[in-house]
Amino acid sequence: MNFETFIFYVFAAVTVFAASRVVSVRNPVFAAMFLVLTFFSCAGIWLLLEAEFLAITLVLVYVGAVMVLFLFVVMMLDVNVEPLREGFVKYLPVGLLVGAIMFIEMVLLIMRSFKSDDFPAPTTAAAADYSNTEALGKLLYSEYLFQFEIAAIILLVAIVAAIALTMRRRPDTKYQKPAEQIDVSKADRLRVVKMASETTEQRNS
């Protein structure tokens, strides 16, 4: 067993452990943190495949942005776990059935694509000037351009939909308009009143 294989097994073990803790741990905040750990060790495995762009993007997007918002929501909601556990026995057969179906499907898929005789050869180390990012970019913008654009459009639609769903303009909300604030002149805010000064007789009367 060389060093790379050793590192792979370490990362793989951490990934499997963390992934199982995501569903077994009681506290949702801890579950989210274990999910972060899962992503991190997945990124480690991808790095071993010399897919540094994908690995770093996984950390950047999922760990750096998605999971932060996840944690945000989980912490704010203060989920009470007890009611969620009530129907555990009742729903167990359904859960087991779904699990079994997924397991069989995955086994079929993996058996089909990874027969022992056409097992993919171990990746040979790429040349030093080979850039994974550049190769990915070239492929994405030439061969898979249409798929890439379609994915972009779908994401855009999703963003617009999410904003449209959450945008509820309440008439009583007070907004601040910085442009108007900057645009004020002295005349809008200050009124100089000219009046005759008070005489001594007026004050004493």
Place this chain on the structure above:
Amino acid sequence: MLDGLILTVVTLLKIVVVMLPLIICVAYLTLAERKVIGRMQVRVGPNRVGWKGMGQPFADMFKLMTKEVIIPTNSSRFLFLVAPILSLAPALAAWAVIPFADGWVLADLNAGLLYVLAMTSVGVYGVIIAGWASNSKYAFLGAMRSAAQIVAYEIAMGFALIGVLMVSGSLNLGDIVRAQSGGFFSWFLIPLLPLAVVYFISGVAETNRAPFDVAEGESEIVAGFHVDYSGMAFAVFFLAEYANMIMIAALTSIMFLGGWMSPIDGVGDGIHWFLIKTAFCLFLFLWFRATFPRYRYDQIMRLGWKVFIPVTIVWIAVIGVAIYYGIGPWFQIRG
């Protein structure tokens, strides 16, 4: 096996060579901050410990080390202690790809820029976890503010870096500096001025420094996310914040100010230029803190989402057109 061992030892030594000066810089940055802000407010600043106050950082350090670390009763003990480490580790890990001079880099990563971006974005976990684990309202409010702020400014930061990557044609930080060779007018500061401004201000916001320090906001929420921390645990947060500041300053000088390149073409390139530029950016951090009042929370969100992101998107389109027509010495297709 022996080769592997030697490689490990050499790498560890290199890490020490990078980390030790960094920690000393952090220590003296705290002194510089108090001195500079003192002068700006017509005060003297600390001048009692050692020669002109040069011993002050060590006095502060020993004070923090000898203080007791108090763990709140109803806190989540494990996460409470892990949080400072979670905030320090990415701040130090990002230094692996910083090129100090030509070839002086710990890990010459091809995707160095992305790596730096990923590491700075992971740093937010320390803040969020600290706020939640303390089980205190003030700490929690600080964590929530910080999370929303960092997510908002990270997008602007990422877009600003896309501009750099378009012009330099590389994600490798060393190549980005080399693309700026040829004196002051070849630096990316000039063609990418809007992005440089957006990047630096977003950097100030990402490190939770004044005027974007709503996560601490001592006049509103006491000390924000680290209100319950004391002693060494607090010192680690402090260290992470200042290490991050130095990092943003170093990155700004690498990506927009030509890194180790001298402003006059070919005259004495070297690490001293990198250090001078970084020190200048750090001075800006301190200057900002002494000058601007703290932003209100909604103003921060508005600035991030409605000003910076549109500015960067427009400038990326401008760069695209400029590169297509090959305008000036800056916009050429590289790589």
